[in-house]
Amino acid sequence: MDIPFVNLGLQYQGLRKQILDKFDELSKKGAYVLSSELREFEENFAQYCGTKFAIGVGNGSDALFFSMIALGIGKGDTVITAPNSFIATGWAIANTGAQPVFVDVMDDYNIDPDKIEAAITPQTKAIMPVHLTGRVADMGPIMEISQKHRLHVIEDAAQAVGASYKGQKAGSFGVTGCFSLHPLKNLHVHGDGGIITTNDESLYEHFMKIRNHGLKNRDECEFWGYNSRLDGIQAAIANIKLPHLDRWNQRYREIAVQYTETLADYVQVPTDQEYEIPVYHRYIIRHSRRDALHSHLAEHGIETKVNYPIPLHLQKATQLLGYQKGDFPNAEQQAATILSLPIYAELEDTQVDHVINSVRSFQG
Numbered sequence: 182m183d184i185p186f187v188n189l190g191l192q193y194q195g196l197r198k199q200i201l202d203k204f205d206e207l208s209k210k211g212a213y214v215l216s217s218e219l220r221e222f223e224e225n226f227a228q229y230c231g232t233k234f235a236i237g238v239g240n241g242s243d244a245l246f247f248s249m250i251a252l253g254i255g256k257g258d259t260v261i262t263a264p265n266s267f268i269a270t271g272w273a274i275a276n277t278g279a280q281p282v283f284v285d286v287m288d289d290y291n292i293d294p295d296k297i298e299a300a301i302t303p304q305t306k307a308i309m310p311v312h313l314t315g316r317v318a319d320m321g322p323i324m325e326i327s328q329k330h331r332l333h334v335i336e337d338a339a340q341a342v343g344a345s346y347k348g349q350k351a352g353s354f355g356v357t358g359c360f361s362l363h364p365l366k367n368l369h370v371h372g373d374g375g376i377i378t379t380n381d382e383s384l385y386e387h388f389m390k391i392r393n394h395g396l397k398n399r400d401e402c403e404f405w406g407y408n409s410r411l412d413g414i415q416a417a418i419a420n421i422k423l424p425h426l427d428r429w430n431q432r433y434r435e436i437a438v439q440y441t442e443t444l445a446d447y448v449q450v451p452t453d454q455e456y457e458i459p460v461y462h463r464y465i466i467r468h469s470r471r472d473a474l475h476s477h478l479a480e481h482g483i484e485t486k487v488n489y490p491i492p493l494h495l496q497k498a499t500q501l502l503g504y505q506k507g508d509f510p511n512a513e514q515q516a517a518t519i520l521s522l523p524i525y526a527e528l529e530d531t532q533v534d535h536v537i538n539s540v541r542s543f544q545g
């Protein structure tokens with residue numbers, strides 16, 4: 182039995198007719214850029230997240246980048262984030278001219294609120310928690326710290342669409358929530374895409390211009406912005422998919438529960454907090470002989486990945502920040518032992534069982 186790490190074609194099969202009909206309709210009209218489909222998806226997505234506004238952009242990285250430049254963050258400023266995220270988190274901060282400052286993570290792979298205050302300096306402008314693996318960071322204390330020190334909170338919610346913390350959805354805590362619609366995310370389009378959520382009307386209006394060259398209307402440009410909009414066809418696809426998201430996420434959770442219940446005696450498994458509803462974008466186990474486990478699973482036809490093997494502070498791109506091995510022991514220890522198992526809504530019970538039996542048969 183071969184189990185690929187992702188299988189995007191399966192989701193498409195179920196929605197093929199709707200998507201092709203929509204593609205045909207929009208192509209006949211020529212409605213591609215800043216179309217009514219985009220507006221519709223933005224309204225639906227804001228409502229889904231429980232925010233007033235949402236703005237579709239070219240990708241999740243730009244959602245993060247635009248959030249910071251709209252808040253005036255740039256050279257001379259620092260932004261606190263987690264060192265175990267995807268490259269884009271660090272890139273977005275550095276691309277504004279600001280400097281990322283990393284804070285170690287907890288067992289749940291999210292930033293440790295107890296370690297944030299020690300990293301705050303007069304240069305700090307924002308905290309960027311990353312809701313890694315589809316579990317919301319510990320937002321209670323993070324929001325308290327941000328209020329006490331008057332810092333912005335920008336949520337990197339790229340992996341957490343639909344996840345909640347104490348009944349509140351990811352992307353609705355910070356001044357902005359930043360989502361990716363990349364094909365590997367739980368809600369994805371057929372290419373690149375991103376979306377920003379916010380309750381702040383003036384920021385919303387600013388984002389509408391930033392993504393469109395800084396244009397206030399067709400002819401008047403207020404400032405140099407960017408060209409980074411969510412395409413109309415992608416927005417239409419997202420609109421078709423959004424009503425299915427809760428059902429898909431429920432299946433991710435179901436698989437996660439099965440993995441956790443059956444694997445806890447064999448490998449280290451994640452443990453949910455009772456106040457959270459995770460969406461398990463990634464289901465990550467830990468084992469001291471991770472590479473051997475990876476090979477063992479490959480021999481059983483199971484594709485696994487490491488998200489991510491090199492923490493941000495040890496990347497060549499961040500060399501000038503002066504971090505060293507040993508600076509973030511939890512993130513580093515995790516990077517050496519984590520392994521992501523296949524998890525997606527279309528995974529069948531027999532496949533889940535095969536993954537479970539194969540992990541259990543590993544002679545660690």
Ligand SMILES: *Cc1c(COP(=O)(O)O)cnc(C)c1O
Nearest residue numbers: 240241242267269339361362363
């Ligand atoms: C995917 C991802 C991003 C970037 O999204 P893109 O749409 O690929 O630009 C940012 N942060 C995290 C944590 C991600 O997983």
